[in-house]
Amino acid sequence: MAALKPSERMKIPRQPMPEQEPAQRAANFQEVNCGYSAEAASTEACRCLQCKDAKCVGGCPVNIDIPGFVDALADGDLSRAADILFADNVLPGITGRVCPQETQCEAVCVRAKKGTPVGIGYMERFVADWARQHRKDLFEPPTPTGFRVAVVGSGPGGLTCAGELAKRGHAVTVFEALHIPGGVLVYGIPEFRLPKAIVHAEVETLRRRGVEIVTDVVIGQTYTIHELMKGEGYHAVFVANGAGLPVFQGIPGENLKGVYSANEFLTRVNLMGAYRFGETDTPVIKASQIVVVGGGNTAMDSVRTARRLGASPATLVYRRSREEMPARVEEVKHAEEEGVVFRMLCNPLEVLGDDKGWVSGVRCIRMELGDPDASGRRRPVPIPGSEFEIPCQVFIEAIGTKANPLLTQTTPGLQTNKWGNIVVDDNNMTSIPGVFAGGDIVRGGATVILAMGDGKHAAAAIHQYLTTGCSGNGRAKLNAVP
Amino acid sequence: MFTVQEAQWLTPKVRRLLVRAPRVARSHRPGHFVIVRVHEGGERIPLTIANSDNEAGTITLIIQVVGATTEKLCALDAGESIANVVGPLGRPTEIENFGHAVLVGGGVGTAVIYPQAGALRAAGNRVTAIIGGRSREYVILEAELGAHCDEVFPCTDDGSYGYHGFVTARLKELIEERRDVGAVLTAGPVPMMRALAGVTRPFGIKTIASLNPVMVDGTGMCGGCRVTVDGKMKFACVDGPEFDAHTVDFAELTDRLSTYRDQEALAWNRLHEFTEAGAAARCKMRELEEAATGGRPL
Numbered sequence A: 001m002a003a004l005k006p007s008e009r010m011k012i013p014r015q016p017m018p019e020q021e022p023a024q025r026a027a028n029f030q031e032v033n034c035g036y037s038a039e040a041a042s043t044e045a046c047r048c049l050q051c052k053d054a055k056c057v058g059g060c061p062v063n064i065d066i067p068g069f070v071d072a073l074a075d076g077d078l079s080r081a082a083d084i085l086f087a088d089n090v091l092p093g094i095t096g097r098v099c100p101q102e103t104q105c106e107a108v109c110v111r112a113k114k115g116t117p118v119g120i121g122y123m124e125r126f127v128a129d130w131a132r133q134h135r136k137d138l139f140e141p142p143t144p145t146g147f148r149v150a151v152v153g154s155g156p157g158g159l160t161c162a163g164e165l166a167k168r169g170h171a172v173t174v175f176e177a178l179h180i181p182g183g184v185l186v187y188g189i190p191e192f193r194l195p196k197a198i199v200h201a202e203v204e205t206l207r208r209r210g211v212e213i214v215t216d217v218v219i220g221q222t223y224t225i226h227e228l229m230k231g232e233g234y235h236a237v238f239v240a241n242g243a244g245l246p247v248f249q250g251i252p253g254e255n256l257k258g259v260y261s262a263n264e265f266l267t268r269v270n271l272m273g274a275y276r277f278g279e280t281d282t283p284v285i286k287a288s289q290i291v292v293v294g295g296g297n298t299a300m301d302s303v304r305t306a307r308r309l310g311a312s313p314a315t316l317v318y319r320r321s322r323e324e325m326p327a328r329v330e331e332v333k334h335a336e337e338e339g340v341v342f343r344m345l346c347n348p349l350e351v352l353g354d355d356k357g358w359v360s361g362v363r364c365i366r367m368e369l370g371d372p373d374a375s376g377r378r379r380p381v382p383i384p385g386s387e388f389e390i391p392c393q394v395f396i397e398a399i400g401t402k403a404n405p406l407l408t409q410t411t412p413g414l415q416t417n418k419w420g421n422i423v424v425d426d427n428n429m430t431s432i433p434g435v436f437a438g439g440d441i442v443r444g445g446a447t448v449i450l451a452m453g454d455g456k457h458a459a460a461a462i463h464q465y466l467t468t469g470c471s472g473n474g475r476a477k478l479n480a481v482p
Numbered sequence B: 001m002f003t004v005q006e007a008q009w010l011t012p013k014v015r016r017l018l019v020r021a022p023r024v025a026r027s028h029r030p031g032h033f034v035i036v037r038v039h040e041g042g043e044r045i046p047l048t049i050a051n052s053d054n055e056a057g058t059i060t061l062i063i064q065v066v067g068a069t070t071e072k073l074c075a076l077d078a079g080e081s082i083a084n085v086v087g088p089l090g091r092p093t094e095i096e097n098f099g100h101a102v103l104v105g106g107g108v109g110t111a112v113i114y115p116q117a118g119a120l121r122a123a124g125n126r127v128t129a130i131i132g133g134r135s136r137e138y139v140i141l142e143a144e145l146g147a148h149c150d151e152v153f154p155c156t157d158d159g160s161y162g163y164h165g166f167v168t169a170r171l172k173e174l175i176e177e178r179r180d181v182g183a184v185l186t187a188g189p190v191p192m193m194r195a196l197a198g199v200t201r202p203f204g205i206k207t208i209a210s211l212n213p214v215m216v217d218g219t220g221m222c223g224g225c226r227v228t229v230d231g232k233m234k235f236a237c238v239d240g241p242e243f244d245a246h247t248v249d250f251a252e253l254t255d256r257l258s259t260y261r262d263q264e265a266l267a268w269n270r271l272h273e274f275t276e277a278g279a280a281a282r283c284k285m286r287e288l289e290e291a292a293t294g295g296r297p298l
């Protein structure tokens, strides 16, 4: 394989991802993308030019050795491919599915300049899925160090940090508020995009590596951070509790029956399994017409979930234009194929209700793009007199989240910024020595791989702090060595 | 898993469970609640922690059967277990010395005010409890409250025990008689709390109501528990569940509580039609229904 000339490689077209037919998948919750066959994966691997100065690596927030694992895949050495991948990314089966590759690794792949980039995410997924089935343990059990670290939150940030710390021999306990670990991966991102079985398998791998995961514990309520470090004897803490407080637009009618935050809607359906109401006990309101407001992944997941619950039409309302939607490009394409109606350049003004207090529609106004704002995107401005109504029985707000104050409020001395996000130094250490933080609680709503990058970076810093008594910034630790 | 250590019926529809949950017991303060998921696939429901014992590592839950989940929970016996119990959640009651503090509990709401009694007494208050039920057998925790209160006034709608009438009427009399009531803390059915806010408002007495909206996560993540207080949106699970009753939009709360009525009825029917336990429970419920008229959920 390696004998292929670059010109031959250039001739191979990008291997398409096999997927369920739109009409079929719009009525089920099974995964849309079916995954590469071994043949497609190795063909795709041959498209990679094995660049010396591989730009793709820099485009990945955790700097996976992409040409390395792709080369192993092209050689048919899946075991080696998995080793390379797992060395930099403990959850490749997840990132291969949900990373916004088009703005990260694949955006800077040289092949993107002339045609289509190498399908890095698809191959990553392929190798991870293979490893899940064929490789029971990818890790050597390390010698225990005697240090104990508590991790708050079991989203991608917390899980990654826990895995990295366990690899170095520290005893790690992850505390999770919900009854199942995984964070947004289990309560937010739907089954049809990221099967829960994959998250559970990744969590099991961590458990086998000695990570203890304790659900049903809310840090800030069940224990404070200070109690973890004093009474419970943890030598360091990593906080990755996410940015889970939903924002409402503040328009009239938001408390009508039938208005959901995307978090509530998705939690009911994904985490609580409301799409199988009957087998499960948590209900979700049934509606024939649903409107979702927002343009990110959360909005896209909500509207596609609504579609699968039978909404027709399931309408997405977004105040900018399609090009500006922050959602993954693939999700936008899939949503459209599934029959989601896009109403771009309009914004809800009011939720309308009937005389029984149920949602009956939304009143919107059309927008046009004005001058660029601070983010460089053209600012949407309302067109006077252009109001119109969309009938619906359920209205879902997916306009963002902010920092949940539950933990920060009960942690005196923990510095936060004006949005309530935790402030950290270059080593992800907070204003409290020994307490580190990362992921959405630091960045605001970001991505899975950025949260994982933080978890990985923080684990290295925590390791240094525990073993040398200093964080990289020279701040001494307070807790005694065991 | 969280083991049930003791279980007993307090009234035909209200059960007390003593549950092993050491982490929760450890940091429980009056006003806190837990979220419970009875079994895999079950829904998450909020329940007040009626009592806790840190040394024994246990908490007490007092649950009224109003639907499928509470029924399944109340079907548990000592030795059986609950899949998930998370907490303590919510803000604890703000305990102050009000001089004379009056606790008003309606139905199972009495379980919510019960833990407040001891704390108020310890803070130097004179503590009076007014507790109501449909009839004598629905009045709960009278003796337990007696241990922490200066006076306890049971009330029944049918006059079968104690004061004949609603707790709100008894409260009004008490306020007028004593003229020293510094604060009223209440929990119970929404119409009761709403009426009660109307009683205390003209007297300008500080009134705190413990609200019971539908919840899912209990950590501020979903916003499903939002209520309007003083014209502002609040999340009851993290900002409450206790709020100034004079500024709560009770009409909205009542309306939002009816959101899942159809699905709740479905779940109830399913539980009762398709399982043997359900069939037995249905018989029991029918007896109860005959014994009393009209439902009175919290």
Ligand SMILES: Cc1cc2nc3c(=O)[nH]c(=O)nc-3n(C[C@H](O)[C@H](O)[C@H](O)COP(=O)(O)OP(=O)(O)OC[C@H]3O[C@@H](n4cnc5c(N)ncnc54)[C@H](O)[C@@H]3O)c2cc1C
Binding pocket: A098, A099, A100, A152, A153, A154, A155, A156, A157, A158, A175, A176, A177, A178, A181, A182, A183, A184, A185, A188, A189, A217, A218, A219, A220, A240, A241, A242, A243, A244, A266, A297, A298, A299, A301, A328, A404, A406, A407, A438, A439, A440, A441, A445, A446, A447, A448, A449, A451, B219
């Ligand atoms: C619907 C949706 C779709 C998304 N789609 C994508 C996508 O396709 N690609 C992508 O890259 N990103 C996506 N994102 C963003 C991504 O999921 C997040 O950036 C990422 O999950 C953040 O990880 P985290 O570890 O910081 O926190 P989270 O994943 O939010 O996890 C935090 C965890 O901490 C727990 N917790 C909170 N408070 C406490 C406490 N006090 N004590 C104990 N536990 C606590 C929470 O229950 C949760 O389990 C999406 C987000 C949403 C909501």
Ligand SMILES: Cc1cc2nc3c(=O)[nH]c(=O)nc-3n(C[C@H](O)[C@H](O)[C@H](O)COP(=O)(O)OP(=O)(O)OC[C@H]3O[C@@H](n4cnc5c(N)ncnc54)[C@H](O)[C@@H]3O)c2cc1C
Binding pocket: B033, B044, B045, B046, B047, B048, B049, B062, B063, B064, B065, B066, B067, B068, B069, B070, B071, B108, B111, B112, B211, B212, B213, B214, B215, B216, B241, B256, B257, B258, B259, B264, B265, B297, B298
């Ligand atoms: C902070 C708080 C403390 C509570 N403390 C107690 C207590 O100590 N003892 C007790 O018996 N009850 C208490 N409740 C009420 C209890 O949570 C509901 O009775 C229970 O959820 C009903 O579930 P169900 O399936 O049996 O009934 P359903 O058939 O589902 O519903 C019956 C009634 O309960 C309401 N309800 C349904 N689901 C929820 C939910 N997830 N959260 C809140 N309400 C819901 C419905 O609106 C309806 O009025 C409390 C509620 C809150 C919010």
Ligand code: SF4
Binding pocket: A059, A060, A061, A062, A063, A064, A066, A089, A095, A096, A099, A101, A104, A105, A106, A120, A121, A124, A449
């Ligand atoms: S982790 Fe994400 S960004 Fe990095 S290589 Fe994989 S898909 Fe690309």
Ligand code: SF4
Binding pocket: A047, A048, A049, A050, A051, A054, A055, A056, A057, A066, A067, A108, A109, A110, A111, A118, A120
């Ligand atoms: S930039 Fe593209 S072609 Fe070059 S090594 Fe990376 S994936 Fe392969």
Ligand code: FES
Binding pocket: B214, B215, B216, B217, B218, B219, B220, B221, B222, B223, B224, B225, B226, B235, B236, B237, B238
């Ligand atoms: S129950 Fe979800 S925010 Fe309160």
